[in-house]
Amino acid sequence: MKAVSVEEAVAMIPAGASVMVGGFMGVGTPERLLDEITRQRKSGLSLICNDAAIPGKGVGKLFDAALVSRLTATHIGLNPKAQQQMLANQINVDLVPQGTFVERIRAGGCGLGGVLTPTGVGTLVAEGKRQIEVDGRPFLLETALRAQFALVHAFLADYLGNLSYALTSRNFNPIMAMAADTVIVTAEHIVPVGVIAPDHVVTPAPLVDYLITNG
């Protein structure tokens, strides 16, 4: 793990990159990284995030600045700007059931080719996908999902990069921290090694490539 400034970290992300962002309706989202992406105007992003948040919050800022060209998400109904951009064909949106979304990312981070899920069988979601029967039950083959970058927000990060999370801000963060080539983390508090007890480490330090320094 390397500690870097937010400016340095975002400078590593090229325009058009695939980027996973943790958070659920902007809760548990690395806001400082999103502010800096907006400032450096990294456009054409292929965004993988549960939802589009709301304008002005979380990944909603990326839609405010029209930096997203492709979105993989489960729900965008609470962000009118993302809705407009989708209906105007400015962004290509792939809507995925939430349980499938997280399992595809988990598979991507765990060396699996995909998962078999009953969710979506017999619906629009099944179109173009392989259906596989196991013990007489139909499942959809949903393939693994990875990205070039995962932007993760933790509650505590220690000097080595061990992470723990708070309450409902954990959501997709630890799963995404497994599924990208480069993992960049912001934390509410950076603490000495040992403050997070081994049993309370959720994301082990070797998974973290860059930790954003304070101020």
Next chain:
Amino acid sequence: MDAQTIIARRVAKELRSGDLVNLGIGIPTLVANYVPPDLKVFFQSENGLIGTGPIPEQGMAHPTLTDAGGRPISALPGASTFDSAMSFGLIRGGHVDVTVLGGLQVDAQGHLANWMIPGKMVPGMGGAMDLVSGAKRVIVAMQHAAKGKSKIVPRCSLPLTSARAVNLVVTDMAVIGFPDGRATLLETAPGVGIGEVMAVTEAELVVPDKVPEMKI
């Protein structure tokens, strides 16, 4: 009593002590208000919490403790938090006893459509498809009709949420179940006659000899 209150009160009667329950947004959220305090029900919020409590008092909200809509909530004693893989493992894996969801249409076989109106409203399915696929019991809580048009239809014209039929539909006019795979009128709302229900229901309804009134 307004339509939403009738629905929420009636759905609350379906919950049992010890149930793990997931409530969708809209009318389903109101169900929690009518659960008797002595009934120990665990409410799950799919963003990663079991043991959701009421909206915190003024000035007590915490930015990392929210419901699936991002609004501040509280956590009850005995609550637990987890990541999204665990949350949907609970949902898809059959660990959720009851889910209560809103609906746009339910058809005569019990299929639910509640996630998009093509060309008009495409919010995304969020957790709805997983909930209908995996929860032990699926209850739809919705108005019987919208703008005078029946939401109980012979066949859903909107994209389905799941190929699985729901277990129960509770509206402001009736309770409908699907024994033998056919929409059946189980109860009518207080003061609502069977004829009135039939008049605003597009789907064919099986009407048993005895249809009791909802107890709310």
